[in-house]
Amino acid sequence: MTEKKWSRNVALVGTGMSKFGAFSDKTSRDLFVEAFCDLKNYVDKGFDPKRIEALYLGNFSSDQFEKQAHLAPILASWIGISPVPTMRIEDACASGGVALRQAALAIASGEYDVVLVGGVEKMTDLHIAQVTEALGTAADSQFEIPAGFTFPGFYAAMATAYMAKYDAPKEAFYHVSIKNHKNGALNDNAQYQLTIRQIMESKKERAAIKGRPVPEWEDEMEFLSDPKGNPNIAWPMALFDCSPVSDGAAVALLVAEDLAQEFTDKPLYLIGSGQASDGALPDRETLASIPAAKLAGAQAYRMAGINPEDIDLAEVHDCFTIAEIMASEDLGFFPHGEGWKAAMQGKTARNGDRPINTSGGLKAKGHPVGASGVGQVVEIWKQLHGIAGERQIEGEPRIGLTHNVGGSGQTCVVNIFERRD
Amino acid sequence: MEVPRHWRLKKQRYALVGEVCPHCEAKIFPPRDVCPECGGEAKTAYAFSGKGEVYSFTRMGNAPAGFEEQAPYTVALIKLQEGPIVTAQLTDLGNQEVQIGMPVEMVTRKLRSDDGEKGILVYGYKFRPAMAA
Numbered sequence: 001m002t003e004k005k006w007s008r009n010v011a012l013v014g015t016g017m018s019k020f021g022a023f024s025d026k027t028s029r030d031l032f033v034e035a036f037c038d039l040k041n042y043v044d045k046g047f048d049p050k051r052i053e054a055l056y057l058g059n060f061s062s063d064q065f066e067k068q069a070h071l072a073p074i075l076a077s078w079i080g081i082s083p084v085p086t087m088r089i090e091d092a093c094a095s096g097g098v099a100l101r102q103a104a105l106a107i108a109s110g111e112y113d114v115v116l117v118g119g120v121e122k123m124t125d126l127h128i129a130q131v132t133e134a135l136g137t138a139a140d141s142q143f144e145i146p147a148g149f150t151f152p153g154f155y156a157a158m159a160t161a162y163m164a165k166y167d168a169p170k171e172a173f174y175h176v177s178i179k180n181h182k183n184g185a186l187n188d189n190a191q192y193q194l195t196i197r198q199i200m201e202s203k204k205e206r207a208a209i210k211g212r213p214v215p216e217w218e219d220e221m222e223f224l225s226d227p228k229g230n231p232n233i234a235w236p237m238a239l240f241d242c243s244p245v246s247d248g249a250a251v252a253l254l255v256a257e258d259l260a261q262e263f264t265d266k267p268l269y270l271i272g273s274g275q276a277s278d279g280a281l282p283d284r285e286t287l288a289s290i291p292a293a294k295l296a297g298a299q300a301y302r303m304a305g306i307n308p309e310d311i312d313l314a315e316v317h318d319c320f321t322i323a324e325i326m327a328s329e330d331l332g333f334f335p336h337g338e339g340w341k342a343a344m345q346g347k348t349a350r351n352g353d354r355p356i357n358t359s360g361g362l363k364a365k366g367h368p369v370g371a372s373g374v375g376q377v378v379e380i381w382k383q384l385h386g387i388a389g390e391r392q393i394e395g396e397p398r399i400g401l402t403h404n405v406g407g408s409g410q411t412c413v414v415n416i417f418e419r420r421d
Numbered sequence: 422m423e424v425p426r427h428w429r430l431k432k433q434r435y436a437l438v439g440e441v442c443p444h445c446e447a448k449i450f451p452p453r454d455v456c457p458e459c460g461g462e463a464k465t466a467y468a469f470s471g472k473g474e475v476y477s478f479t480r481m482g483n484a485p486a487g488f489e490e491q492a493p494y495t496v497a498l499i500k501l502q503e504g505p506i507v508t509a510q511l512t513d514l515g516n517q518e519v520q521i522g523m524p525v526e527m528v529t530r531k532l533r534s535d536d537g538e539k540g541i542l543v544y545g546y547k548f549r550p551a552m553a554a
Contacts, residue, residue: 129486136485140508142430143451146532146543147508148481148488148496156479157498164477164521232482232493282498282506283457287477 006108006303011260011267012417013253014043015374015381020248020366021191028062028122031249031368032075035118039251042381044264047253049079053112055086056103058096058119059370064134065123075118092138093319095119096250096373097404097413101273103254104415113256119374120249131245135369138407140280152242154281154408155320156234161287162322163236165337170236172340173321174224177240177363179349180318184360186391189378191246191366196220203229241321246366250374252381265421268384271399272306272416274299281408290323290409293330297403300414301332308332311416312397313383314354315376317405318361324348327403328356331414355393358383373404373413384419427543432466434545437527439505441467448503471527472551473501478511478519487533495519499548513549524551 016039018031026034040046055076063069072086089099096119103115123131136145139154149157162168177196184190185198194202200223207214217223224230230238253263260267276295278284285291301307308331316331318324328339333354334347342348348356359365359379362372380400382388401416432438439450444461448469456463476498484492495511497519511519512530525548532543 132485142426143433144508145485146434146545148484148491148494148510148533149508150481150483150485152483153479153481153496157477157496160479160521161477232480234482235480237479279457282508287498 006105007110008108009257010104010107010254010270011257012270012377012381013255013260013263013267014039015250015252015378016040016042017189017250017371017375017378018248019189020246020368020371020375022124022245023247024124026122026247028059028066028068028071028120028249029075029078031122031247032118032120032251033078035120035249035251036079039253043253044266045262047263049081051114052081052084052116054084054103054106054115055081056099056106056115056117057086057088058099058117058373059088060090060092060095060121060138061134062120062122064137065121065126071120075120081116091411092406093317093367093369094373094404094406094411094413095370096375097402097415098275098373098406098411100252100254100374100377100415101275101413104270104273107254107256113259115254117252117254117374118249119251119371121368121370122247123245123368124247128245143282144280150234151408152234152237152320155322156237157281158287158326158408159236159320159322162326162340165288166340168340171221172325172344173236173241174221175343176318176321176324177224178220179343180324180357180361180363183350183358183391184364186389187360187365190360190364191244192360192364196223196240200229237320237322243319243362243367246368248366248368248371248375250371250378252374252377266385266419268381268417268419270415271418272300272302272304273414274303275411275413278410280410284409289326289336290330290405290412292409292412293327293403293405293414296412296414297331300401300416304416304418306399306416310399311401312355312395312399313358313380313393314356314401314403315359315361315379316356316403317372318357318363319367319405321363323405324356324361328354331401331403350391350393358388358391358393373402376402376404377415377417380417384417424541427541435529437469437471437546439467439469441465448505450501450505450507469501469503471546473499473525473548475511475519475521475523475525476500476506477521497548499525507546510547511549512547517550525549526551
C-alpha cells in the first residue's frame with residue numbers, strides 16, 4: 001500500500017463532557033448542552049461558537065432510545081450554531097470515535113477549519129430488556145441475535161476462547177474491574193465513583209441493617225468470586241465485568257493546525273488515526289483478539305511514526321473486562337496472551353508502566369455508547385495537560401491514545417494525540 | 422418480530438442451506454451470493470451436513486426478551502465441518518459440561534416465542550452433543 005498523507009494537520013483545542021450516569025430528568029439535548037458549556041472551560045483563549053463550521057455527532061440510536069431520529073440538526077440548534085451542516089455518525093459504540101476521525105478528515109480536506117465533534121446517548125429511559133434489544137441491533141440481527149446471544153454473550157464467548165487459548169484465569173478480569181473502579185472513584189464525571197471495596201462494604205452494611213446474614217467477604221477478590229456479590233450475566237462475564245447503561249455527552253473542538261494558537265496556547269495534535277471493519281463474530285479469524293483493532297492501531301501508529309512503546313497512556317474500549325485485556329494486546333502494549341498477566345501485575349494501573357483507562361473506563365465512568373469515544377478524548381486532554389486531579393499520572397505524559405470499538409469488533413477506530421509545548 | 426423476516430430465512434434456518442463458491446470451492450454460511458474468500462459471485466446452493474464442533478460458548482444467565490423461559494441456556498459458535506462458523510444455542514446437554522472442541526450436530530427446535538406480540542413461533546437450528554455413530 002502506498003503511503004498516504006493528510007493534506008493538512010488537525011489540532012484539538014478543547015474538550016468537554018456532561019456527567020455520565022442515569023439522569024431521569026435529562027434528555028440527550030440537555031446532556032449535549034452540558035458538555036458544550038463544559039468545553040468553554042477548557043478552550044483557554046475562549047471562542048465564538050459562530051466560528052464552528054460543522055457538527056459531526058456520534059450517536060448510536062436516539063431513535064430507539066428516545067424515539068428521536070435526525071438528532072444532529074436539533075443539537076446544533078440547541079447550542080445556537082444553526083445553519084451549519086450537521087451529520088450523525090452511526091457505528092454502534094464506536095460512533096463517537098468515528099465522528100472525531102471523520103471531522104478531522106473534513107478539516108484535513110480543507111473544507112472546514114473549525115469543527116465541533118459531539119457524542120451523545122440517552123439510554124436509561126428504556127427498561128433494561130429494551131436496552132438489551134436496542135443494543136442487539138448493533139450485532140447481526142438475522143443470525144446472531146435469534147440464537148439468543150446478547151452483547152455480554154458475545155464478549156463472554158471471546159473471553160471463553162481467550163481463557164482456553166492462553167490458559168488465563170477468570171480472576172484476571174476482576175483486576176481490570178477493580179482498577180477501573182479505583183480510577184472512576186477519582187473522577188467527578190464518572191457514573192460510579194465507588195471502588196469495588198466500597199461497593200462490597202455497602203452491601204455488607206445493607207445486609208446488617210435489614211437483619212440478613214452479613215456476607216463474609218474478606219476482600220474484593222472474594223466478593224467478585226461470589227455469585228451472590230457478582231451474579232453471572234453470561235459466563236465467564238459477571239455483573240462487575242460489564243459496563244453500565246448510561247446517559248451522557250462529550251464534545252471536542254477540532255481546528256486546522258495553523259489556527260490552533262488562536263484558541264489555546266496548549267493544543268493537542270492529532271498525530272495518528274486509523275479505522276477498520278470486520279464481519280460479525282462468526283466471520284472473524286480469531287475470537288481471542290479483535291482484528292479490526294489491530295488494523296486501526298497499526299494505521300494510527302504508522303501515520304504518527306511512533307510505536308506502541310511511545311504511548312504514555314491509553315483510554316481503551318472496556319465495555320467488558322475481557323475487551324480491555326484484548327485491547328492491551330491488539331494495540332501492541334503487551335504480546336498476545338500476556339495482557340491478562342499485565343492486568344494482574346498492575347502494569348495498567350495509574351502508577352504502572354502502561355496506564356489504561358485512568359478515567360475509570362467505560363466500566364466505571366459509564367458507557368453512553370455514542371458518547372464514549374469522545375469521552376475518552378476528554379480524559380486524554382486532561383491527563384496530557386496535567387489537570388486530571390487526584391488521578392493524574394506522573395511524569396508529564398505527552399502522547400495519549402484512544403481505542404473505540406463498535407459492536408463486538410465490527411468497527412474499530414484509534415486516534416493518537418500529542419502535546420508538543 | 423415481523424413475519425417476512427422469518428419467512429425469508431427459512432431455508433437457512435430449517436436446513437442450514439448456504440452456498441458453495443464455484444471459483445474457489447469455499448463453503449459459505451450465511452449465504453450472501455459473493456464469496457468472502459475470493460470475492461467471486463457464488464450463488465450455488467449448498468446444504469451443510471450439520472456436523473461440527475464447539476468453537477466457543479457462553480452460559481447465559483441474563484436472557485434477552487423472548488428467551489426468558491429457556492434461561493439459563495448455552496449459546497455457542499459452532500465450527501461446521503465444512504468450515505464456516507455459525508451462532509446457535511446448544512440443546513439436549515443434560516449434565517454434560519460444554520468444552521471447546523466438543524463434537525455437535527444440528528437439530529431443528531423452537532428458537533423463541535413472541536407471545537406478547539404476534540404469537541409467532543420461530544423455529545430453526547440448534548446443536549446437540551453428537552450421537553455416537
